[in-house]
Every structure is written in structure tokens, then in C-alpha cells.
Amino acid sequence: MFKKVTQNVAKQMDPSGNLVPVESIIDQDHFRTFCLVTGKGKTSLHQFLPYKRTEYKLHDVLLPGTDDESDESFPCGDQQDSRHFTTAGRAHDQIDGVVRVDTKPAQVELGGSASFSKEWSIKMEKKAVDVKQLEALSGKRKLDVNHPFIQQLRRMQQNLYVVHETVEASDNVSYEESKEKTGQFVAQLYAKLIAKGTCMRKQSITIPKGCILAFKAIQVTIKDAAWQIHYFPESKTPTFVSDGVIGRQLDVLKKEVRNNCQILSQLPVDLRSMFLGAIKAALRDTDLFEELTQKMGAFFNEPDNCELTTQSPKLKDMLSSLQSLSENERHNLAGAIYYTLQALSEQTEVQRLFLLESLEMETVRRQRTRVERFFSFIGGDTEGRSGGDDILLPFSANEEEETTNAVLEMSGVRIQEDGSALCNQKGFSALEALYPCLYALDLLSNSQ
Known part of the structure; x- marks a missing residue:
């Protein structure tokens, strides 16, 4: 519920x-x-794995200024630009009918009826720190390169960002939603997957005054003890400039995914099967998926304040x-599952059902291998490409692998009539979002 409110705020x-x-x-x-937050930030298509929270603020990792100017040199709250906004609305939809989508050679059919309503009223305040203040601060205060957080960040080759704009609730926020739907989902693939059912749900949430709903962050680059604000994240400059630009995106992505998911491969077979079964159930049911994601996130971030019930x-x-x-x-495993669920949340509901089909047909390993081959083939060639520049991939479509073809097509790969495949920068970004899903599901489904 909270995520729906904040997504609505950010979009409006x-x-x-x-x-x-x-x-x-x-x-x-x-x-x-x-x-301070870490993470990949945005790709051209997806938010994919939002910025990750840290326990630090910018002043925590800076050295004291000269002549005891530490306090004076750091921008304070009354220097922030502040503006007030209000958004309110009510929506009610009734939908009946059947929709068919052809993704050759697969076919998706959605049928049934749905009733959906929501109501909200939000008073907000936007606060922002002028980036010129951050620039001035970078000239006065050096970075503490020996700080444990900075050292670990360098080892992990993660990028660092500082929050410079926020939208917070200036009064209590009320949001209510009710949903009723009946229908079915049919994926005509190598093996049919059919989901039917009726769902009725009514939920409400009250968000307290002062709660942060959305934010903007800007990247920090670090060279020795000097730090700067980096205005052009699309240039893919790493935070640690002195370490040089990391060559291939796949290497960075694989390292991130491996660090977050490797514990899944170390589980006993019975536990791995149990966790995979729960994720399969969540892939079939959107409400169950949201519940599991929320519980894993809450438990991973605040284990002392969350019960796994x-x-x-x-x-x-x-x-x-x-x-x-x-x-x-418990903490490490919860983190791996939460990471997996966040990656899966970047896929649409239909895409998640195709991944479920892939698990049932045991084709996830082949899909993961194909995507890795795409990445290694493309390598650094995506640097500087525009969204319309196509890349011919080392691929030959096989009609017997209908599920794999459908998964790739729904993730940015365009399979041609002659069986070859093309991908542009937007498709490449979609594959970046798909890869962690395939990696984690492959580890969980590997019984060896």
C-alpha cells in the first residue's frame, strides 16, 4: 500500500x-x-533495484574543515528550498472482456472482469538542497578515505549518491483501495499455464506527517580524498574515479548479483526447494507476491521490529x-530473497508468469546462459549508443524453445523471421533487469 502511494506521488x-x-x-x-544511498540508479526502461539505504549522511564521511569551520560549512535545514503541493483524486474502473497478445510463437489471453476503486488526498512539501551548496562544500571539506563505509564501498565497486531533494507528507495521508476481480490467464506455450480465480480486497493506510514519500539523488565521484558532484549519470562514470572505468557492464552486474544471491546456492536441497515453492506461489498470485516482498524487506531492514508471520x-x-x-x-538469506523479489518486481505480471513457466519447463538455466552470452558479446559496444542503434546478437531462434523465445522478446530482444535477434540500448537495459531474476531462480531450481 505504501509503495502504491509513493509511486502515485512520484508519477504525478x-x-x-x-x-x-x-x-x-x-x-x-x-x-x-x-x-547517502548506494545502488545502480535508473536504466533507460526501469528503476530496477531502487537506491539502497545506508546508515550514513554526507557529514558522517567528511573530514573536519579548517579553522573549526565544520558546522558553518555544512548546509543547514533553513537553507533548503521548500515548496508545498497537494494532490487528491478518486478512481473507479469496471473492466470486462478478453484481451489476446501474440508474442510469436507464444500467445497470452486475459479474460474476465475487474472492479477497482481508490481514493486519496495528499498534502506534500518538497525540500531541496541547491547542488551549488554541495559543490561549495566539496571545496571546503575533504572525504575521510579511511572511513570503513567508504573503504567497503570501494571494495564492492558500488556507486555512491547523496539525496538532495525530497517530497514529504506535510499532513497525515489517507489512502483507501478496494479491488474485486474474476477471470483467467492462459499462456499457450509448450506446456499450458492456466490461472483462474476471484479476488476481493479492501485496504487502507495512514501515513504520518513528515514521512518521506519520494526523493532525488545525485551521484558523488571520489578521487583520493577529493569528492565532486557528478551531473551526468548516463555517462556511466564510476564513483571511484581513480580506480578507472570498469570495463564491461556484465562484470559489474554479475558481481552485484553474485554478492546478493550466492547464499541461495549454499542452502540444503530441501530448504532450496521450499523457498522456490514459496516464490512460485508468489509468481502465480500478485497479492501473495506483494505480501512476501513486503515481509522480506521489513525483516531484512528492521529484523528486531518484524515478525515472520x-x-x-x-x-x-x-x-x-x-x-x-x-x-x-537469517539476515543474509532474507537479504538474498528480498533482492530476488525486488528484481522480479521489475517484471510485469505477465513476464513473471512466463518466468514461472520457465521454471516448470526447466529452461531457466538456458535463458540465463543466453543472456550472459548476449552481454559478453555486446560488451562495451553499448557505450554511447542511442536507443535506435540495433545490435545483431549471437542467437538463432529455436521453435522448440517457445518459452525462452517469449521471455527474451518480452525483455527487449526482437526475434526476426529468419531466427536472428536484434537488441538496442533500451532492450539491453531490459535484459539488465531480467538477468538477476534468471540468476537467482537458477540457483534455487538447481537441485545439485
């Missing part, structure tokens, strides 16, 4: 997509101005097993 306040919605209410305090029998065994592990194992 900034249709260009530069405003990032806060996904969890328990994390919101870590996205205030001057907070559920009313869903499809999730009880998994959460119970997670609770029985040691504190360190």
Missing part, C-alpha cells in the same frame, strides 16, 4: 521519472536530504524455516 509530481518513490515506510527516514499457508513453511535459522544466516 515528476512524469519524467527522475523522482524515486520510497518503497517501504520503515526505510523512509533514510532518504532525507544529505542521506502470515495467514497464507503457501508462505508459512518458508517463513517458519527462515525464523529457525541463526541470526546471521
